[in-house]
Amino acid sequence: MPDAIIRSPRGPRPLPDGEPMSAADYRRLVGVLESVDTAADLPEFRERLLLALQSWFGYAGVAVLHGDTLAAAIEEGCGILGGYAPAFLAEYAARWRDLDPFRTERAYQRLLAEGVVTLEELDPSGDYAERFLRPHGITDKAGMVVDGGPAGVIYVGIAIRDTARVPARDLAVLRVLRRHLAPLAIDRLTRHRERLAARADWRLTPREWDVAALAAQGLTNQQIAARLFVGVDTVKKHLTRVLAETGSATRTELAARWHRQRRPQ
Incomplete structure (x- = not known):
């Protein structure tokens, strides 16, 4: 029975001379x-x-x-x-x-x-x-x-x-x-x-957006600080500004407002 694959005399294509990557x-x-x-x-x-x-x-x-x-x-x-x-x-x-x-x-x-x-x-x-x-x-x-x-x-x-x-x-x-x-x-x-x-009505800085997103996911201040590689006091400062700008009294309210917004497809 003949082979299903037509054999080629050529092997795999070699890397070009001087190829810098192995x-x-x-x-x-x-x-x-x-x-x-x-x-x-x-x-x-x-x-x-x-x-x-x-x-x-x-x-x-x-x-x-x-x-x-x-x-x-x-x-x-x-x-x-x-x-x-x-x-x-x-x-x-x-x-x-x-x-x-x-x-x-x-x-x-x-x-x-x-x-x-x-x-x-x-x-x-x-x-x-x-x-x-x-x-x-x-x-x-x-x-x-x-x-x-x-x-x-x-x-x-x-x-x-x-x-x-x-x-x-x-x-x-x-x-x-x-x-x-x-x-x-x-x-x-x-x-x-x-x-x-x-969330165009939320006037936040890029770093405040990061803090808001992580807080909305339920991360603690310590976890947010570790994730963003900043101090806990810095996280607290940003979170205070986020809560004020979004009209949220608590982190739970922030999370609810965050997740109510439209998610991109």
């Missing part, structure tokens, strides 16, 4: 995508992305921020951080925030043009790294932007501690990853904008 790198790429592709909304998407980058790449610190523009995403800090010590973040906010090479117009232009940029490319003198990062054990950083066009932007910042620089193979994977993340990010960003539009 089979293991492609597995990491797929692992991250599998972690985020079923996220129900933007908060879950960014949390899964953060955890996947820590798990599959072993990054010491990760930030996943979002906004209407790249500058808004980075400067307003709406999103989550993981792996950073509170004391480090406090020193950053008090002394180094305005000196961060990633918080400059030049950095925004390069990120939007190139997609992935390293600290060395933005700070060739190494002054910021030598004076602030390395004393805290961080040896290098990189930024990645996922541009969702009219839907908004997601910015991912990573910090490493075990090698002198972000490995070239990691950068290659991140450049491919951002392209595959784009349609997923656009979908979640669009749904997020629709959700905010459904």
Whole structure:
């Protein structure tokens, strides 16, 4: 009986010469995508992305921020951080925030043009790294932007501690990853904008929206602080403003008002 499959003399297509990514790198790429592709909304998407980058790449610190523009995403800090010590973040906010090479117009232009940029490319003198990062054990950083066009932007910042620089193979994977993340990010960003539009009469800041969403899910102040990587006092301040703006006397009332609003399809 003849074979059902016509045999081809050719085997699998080989990787091109100089391919910067190994089979293991492609597995990491797929692992991250599998972690985020079923996220129900933007908060879950960014949390899964953060955890996947820590798990599959072993990054010491990760930030996943979002906004209407790249500058808004980075400067307003709406999103989550993981792996950073509170004391480090406090020193950053008090002394180094305005000196961060990633918080400059030049950095925004390069990120939007190139997609992935390293600290060395933005700070060739190494002054910021030598004076602030390395004393805290961080040896290098990189930024990645996922541009969702009219839907908004997601910015991912990573910090490493075990090698002198972000490995070239990691950068290659991140450049491919951002392209595959784009349609997923656009979908979640669009749904997020629709959700905010459904509550257009609530005049909240991006961070207050985060606190409201988590409080409506039943999280305690301590849990919200851990999720957003901020202090409990900061959560209390934001929640007070949220309750006042939404006309809610209690968290239970806030949750009821939140869930009565139209959910995007």
